[in-house]
Amino acid sequence: METDTITAISTPIGEGAIAIVRLSGPEAVSIADKLFDGKQLALADSHTIHYGKIIDPDTNEVAEEVMATIMRGPKTFTREDVVEINCHGGLVSVNRLLEIVLAQGARLAEPGEFTKRAFLNGRIDLSQAEAVMDLIRAKTDRAMNVALKQMDGRLSQLIQKLRQELLETVAHVEVNIDYPEYDDVEEMSHEMMMTKTREVYREIERLLELAKQGKILREGLATAIIGRPNVGKSSLMNALVHENKAIVTEIPGTTRDVIEEYVNVRGVPLRLVDTAGIRETEDIVERIGVERSRKVLQESDLILLVLNHGEELSEEDINLFKAVEGLEVITIINKTDLPGKIDMNKVKQLAQANPVITTALIEEKGIDELEKAISDTFFEGDLDAGDMTYVSNVRHIQLLKQALEALSDAMNGMETEMPIDLVQIDVTRTWEILGEIIGDTVHESLIDQLFSQFCLGK
Ligand code: GDP
Numbered sequence: 001m002e003t004d005t006i007t008a009i010s011t012p013i014g015e016g017a018i019a020i021v022r023l024s025g026p027e028a029v030s031i032a033d034k035l036f037d038g039k040q041l042a043l044a045d046s047h048t049i050h051y052g053k054i055i056d057p058d059t060n061e062v063a064e065e066v067m068a069t070i071m072r073g074p075k076t077f078t079r080e081d082v083v084e085i086n087c088h089g090g091l092v093s094v095n096r097l098l099e100i101v102l103a104q105g106a107r108l109a110e111p112g113e114f115t116k117r118a119f120l121n122g123r124i125d126l127s128q129a130e131a132v133m134d135l136i137r138a139k140t141d142r143a144m145n146v147a148l149k150q151m152d153g154r155l156s157q158l159i160q161k162l163r164q165e166l167l168e169t170v171a172h173v174e175v176n177i178d179y180p181e182y183d184d185v186e187e188m189s190h191e192m193m194m195t196k197t198r199e200v201y202r203e204i205e206r207l208l209e210l211a212k213q214g215k216i217l218r219e220g221l222a223t224a225i226i227g228r229p230n231v232g233k234s235s236l237m238n239a240l241v242h243e244n245k246a247i248v249t250e251i252p253g254t255t256r257d258v259i260e261e262y263v264n265v266r267g268v269p270l271r272l273v274d275t276a277g278i279r280e281t282e283d284i285v286e287r288i289g290v291e292r293s294r295k296v297l298q299e300s301d302l303i304l305l306v307l308n309h310g311e312e313l314s315e316e317d318i319n320l321f322k323a324v325e326g327l328e329v330i331t332i333i334n335k336t337d338l339p340g341k342i343d344m345n346k347v348k349q350l351a352q353a354n355p356v357i358t359t360a361l362i363e364e365k366g367i368d369e370l371e372k373a374i375s376d377t378f379f380e381g382d383l384d385a386g387d388m389t390y391v392s393n394v395r396h397i398q399l400l401k402q403a404l405e406a407l408s409d410a411m412n413g414m415e416t417e418m419p420i421d422l423v424q425i426d427v428t429r430t431w432e433i434l435g436e437i438i439g440d441t442v443h444e445s446l447i448d449q450l451f452s453q454f455c456l457g458k
């Protein structure tokens with residue numbers, strides 16, 4: 001158990017009319033009581049809220065009018081005693097309040113320390129703690145739902161279930177080895193383990209497939225708009241940005257003139273890459289060079305390839321199709337208000353199985369269809385993100401891949417009739433790796449590193 005009491009501002013700095021200073025730890029109530037002029041908080045029932053004034057005990061001046069919420073452990077987020085002091089949201093007043101609280105013996109929380117305590121005190125597991133972090137960073141409602149589900153423990157439950165299955169397999173085999181009065185014990189064990197491990201294998205595979213979507217929700221879909229000069233790339237960009245709420249306009253710390261814009265298209269956060277490049281010279285290839293543009297394309301999750309309905313397909317157009325072969329591409333035939341000179345059949349042939357959308361951006365036509373195509377590409381139909389267990393966390397994905405490898409070793413061992421206790425080693429290893437996702441077998445330093453990535457006050 002931690003012994004000191006931590007505090008931090010737990011609302012975003014400078015946002016909203018109300019700010020909250022949160023305390024957690026054994027002294028949370030007594031520290032608050034020293035500052036609070038109103039009801040005696042030490043005597044207050046748990047989970048009650050009280051109006052009062054904050055008096056600076058050092059100067060006896062009234063600092064703030066506040067509402068104080070008393071929550072006694074273990075029925076709190078950290079399982080410790082928690083006090084939340086709500087004050088007016090101005091930066092000056094909330095900082096002053098924090099200073100007074102610190103002066104009375106609380107320690108400033110490290111980033112993520114509240115969540116870390118919740119984890120260490122067994123309130124949440126590691127994947128849930130990481131979900132809190134994702135939630136803070138979520139860029140769309142859909143992304144937020146994924147994080148909420150994970151915080152809810154959905155992923156944990158699934159991982160627990162898989163681990164349980166592996167454990168049962170191992171246990172079952174042990175029993176068979178201990179009671180070898182049956183014939184063909186080895187063979188039976190192999191058979192049984194094989195079936196079970198295959199099931200678990202498929203389940204992990206499915207999680208990894210869904211992870212692609214989870215990553216997109218978390219980081220945004222890296223999207224490049226390409227096409228010959230004058231086909232309507234800027235118009236498309238503007239349509240997407242104006243139709244949809246731009247989420248972030250500029251990412252500080254990115255290189256030079258590369259600006260990324262986030263837009264929310266039906267719950268899919270698009271990260272429009274290199275928009276500055278596209279905007280200024282109209283031609284991504286011309287601007288950043290052939291090599292780099294190829295790299296940008298290869299790193300894109302989605303390519304919007306724009307063509308001109310009013311012109312014949314050119315060699316340049318066909319080269320663009322070649323450059324993006326094998327990638328996720330939506331072809332847009334723009335300017336359908338102009339007489340059609342483009343060979344539609346040829347376009348469909350070049351696009352292969354990828355969607356082809358027609359637009360007249362100048363008349364704001366076709367944008368809905370395009371947005372639907374974007375959303376369909378990543379949610380296959382109208383899949384409700386809420387129904388799925390997405391793994392969106394890089395660490396989890398890494399571990400799932402490792403688990404898959406270990407399990408594949410086990411399956412190979414079974415196929416080649418390796419001694420069962422050797423096979424068991426791989427199954428047990430899989431069980432351990434899965435345990436790391438929920439924090440059952442994680443290293444202390446990993447925990448510190450993970451929680452330090454949190455925002456202050458969470
Ligand atoms: P970019 O060079 O690919 O970025 O193309 P722009 O978006 O700058 O557009 C080039 C020109 O085509 C501009 O004059 C646009 O107004 C015009 N344009 C864009 N979309 C359409 C459309 O659907 N129909 C017609 N007729 N013109 C369009």
Ligand code: ZN
Nearest residue numbers: 233234235282
């Ligand atoms: Zn343009």
